[in-house]
Amino acid sequence: MKILQVSADLPDFRTVSFRDGFNIVIADRTQQSAETDSRNGLGKSSLVEIINYCLGANLSKGQTLHRLKDTKEWTFKLAVDLEGGRVEVSRSLAYSSEVVLDGITTQRIEGRLDTGGRLHVRIAEWKRYLGTIAFGISDSEDSYAPSFRSLFSFFARSGRGAFVSPFQTVTQQRAWNVQVNNAFLLGLNWRLASKWQALKDDDAVLKTLVDQSPRAIRRYRGSLGELETERVRLAVEVEDLRSAISEFRVLPHYYDLQRRLDVTTGQIKEAMAEVTLSQNLIDLYSQRLLEEGEVDVAAVTSLYEEVGVVLPELIRRSVDEVATFHRQISQNRRAYLEAEIVRLSSAITTRNAELDQLEAARQEALNLLKTGGALDDLTGLQARFAEMSGQLESLNARADELRKLEAGKENLKIERQQLKQQALTDYYERRPEWSEVIESFGRITQALYGEPGDLVIDVTNTGYSFDVRLERGASHGVGNMGIYAYDLALAHVWAKKPLSPQVLIHDSAIFEGVDERQVSQALQLAASESVRRGFQYIALINSDNLPLGELRRHGFDIEDFLAIRLTDDTPSGCLFGTRF
Structure with missing residues (x-):
């Protein structure tokens, strides 16, 4: 799957075409633009939003398209190479529950044909199909399975929250989602990560049961023997009352x-x-x-x-x-x-x-x-017997519940240990797959900084853990290059697979605060690697982050790869051809 073209039904929208290999989108502030003009409104980041939107993404607050959805009825089009053929994908802001496909020939996707021969496909079905051709995944009954959107987010990060960590694509991403998606992309057994989350769910249920249990359960938590002692004492008292009632004469x-x-x-x-x-x-x-x-x-x-x-x-x-x-x-x-x-x-x-x-x-x-005694004495005895019998029954239930809780805790401990052992065995069996990503990461970081960084993949008691270690790693710019290197290493490995997204998109946020020599190295490396390994790389960058001197010194002419230059001198220089 490769991105061929982005367009819209707006008269002034600037259609953007992409080639195989390296592509660059530049947001340029011209000398004629006023100081109050901003490249943030040129549509550079909106281009990534449109690509993701046409590929099934939901609109998130803070995005340009999200602000437009209630006031505009624009339709965006994305031309993509799917299974060796050009397919045009249209999705409207006003009617976002489906996409319209023109040129699709596969029988592996379900939809409704209109009179023009275009296929109308529900978003869920569209994402299912994309997951099949891009990552080889199918519908899973597992609650914690990777999806096309969660995996593709690593190849088309969108928004500043996507550049916090190499292993996260949104802020406050759930731990299971981080584990499952990265395990899948690195060649680890993602189902084990899913099982870890299931154990966490079981543990949470146990804690909830304890918190919601009667006070007696919480009081005797961890002291089943004391609860059993009280149960025996109460049983004796109930039996004495039963005997007294059986021998009572009115x-x-x-x-x-x-x-x-x-x-x-x-x-x-x-x-x-x-x-x-x-x-x-x-x-x-x-x-x-x-x-x-x-x-x-x-x-x-x-x-x-x-x-x-x-x-x-x-x-x-x-x-x-x-x-x-x-x-x-x-x-x-x-x-x-x-x-x-x-x-x-x-x-x-x-x-x-x-x-x-x-x-x-x-x-x-x-x-x-x-x-003997009076009838009301017998009634009193019977009432007391009923009360104490109820207490005994409740205590029996609480004791059984506590016993199950204690057994559940012990079983969870055993299952965690078994799962960790299983994961360690699987970890070493899959070494050829994940070690390839580590090797690529090391080569990429060495090209950037002169010495290799470390991509660390580990197995812990709570699941897989991931980390990157670079020299001067506390620097914001170095941290962004850690994300760049991780994404590029994934693109290297996945480009060789028969089913692959075959595209990597980096927004300008990844280059902010990065030394111009590293930006120059990153762009040149992406250009050479995308051609050599056969995937498409699209970089969106602000002109003042472009190290033109460094690039020219290495004979790298950015104009040879320019997909579009967005300017802020006039509204027509923006992606949408207008300001809003």
Whole structure:
């Protein structure tokens, strides 16, 4: 596939034709142009946009065509060499869902023929066909497969985001896309890169499952043993509740029995209090009996005599009478105490008998309550059983889920190691293919800088990794030449394949900040290599980046390869023939 011509249905559009081998498009600021004029509006970069657009690319924000699509109904045409024949591809800004092919003869593409014999092809079908003839790829069921557009972007980089890295063609390109496309272009097994991304997806799913799991799962993450311990404990509790329910007996008069038990318990407490009081009184009365004695008249008389008082006979008789009186009182008191002791003892005996009866009644009620209960007690037990059973079921599910998560993590580790081993084996088996790109890269960088740079292809735990190392690699210009060398090395290798894009396009961004000697070397190298190896090279460059002195010194006349010169002196010098 080679680019032959770019045109449009605009009356003033400047048709651009390309030859085999080396082509150059120059954006030139003339002496007549004002300082406010800019070569950015000449249409140099738009030329790459048009080529990509006709080859199935979507329009991206920031592109000129994207700004025009809602206001213009222009149709762009791209003449290409497809399978040895010239085919004109037309695609409208207003109706971008299809291309119209004129001159197509192959039966390998499906479409709708109009009355003029032109084939109308849906964009998806058009890209499928281009992928088949340019890269030998077909539709793949793999979610992470290379496509025509993702691969061709390395041969026709468009926009400044395409010149950030040799291995990226858009800013913030997904890691899987970088791995799969570069693996394919370098001759590695791109399906292994796809599998790496599938493992990353599985890992992301596992992390999502953990994050979305109930708090118990997150709490026991990494501690399956603790979760199992809680599950065993909960299972025992559920079994105890099940046994309690199976042995439970509903008592019809449960609450009457409970009230009767309460009354009996109160009566027992009251009787016991009375027994205690009676016993205390008996003890007190018994002590009083021990303290009660006869009145000693002789002792009283002796006391008076000791103090020298001689009692008259009258007083002696009175003492005798008092003693007699006190003896009578003492006898009466003793009789009373003895009678009270007898009475209290009898009362204690009676109360103790009542206590025995009350305790028997209380024990009977307690035994009944132990073997059964009220209906709502059973309902409560059943509710608790249902609750705990639900918790156990949930815990069982969480334990199973955690076990699967843990098993999934371990399986992913094993699969990563197996995949890495498989990739390493495949890496060495395919050495002849990828080493050719490395050799070409080294020769190209040596021609540019006098010493070869390194294109590093490695296999890591997360997939293929790619890197370029050049002297003074931190320089922006040197970094751009790393992209140039990588693209040219790919073009070298792919030009030899029976199915190849056979074209390499570099926008002016790749030459910005590059030393004029390296620009001169890059242009001369692209010119010689494209002719020698049979592919087409198209360079778009600003005139002030052209090292004319260096080129003339080597006898290289840029005018021999000029496809078009865009100028900013008048609108007619622009690609579109107008300013907008």
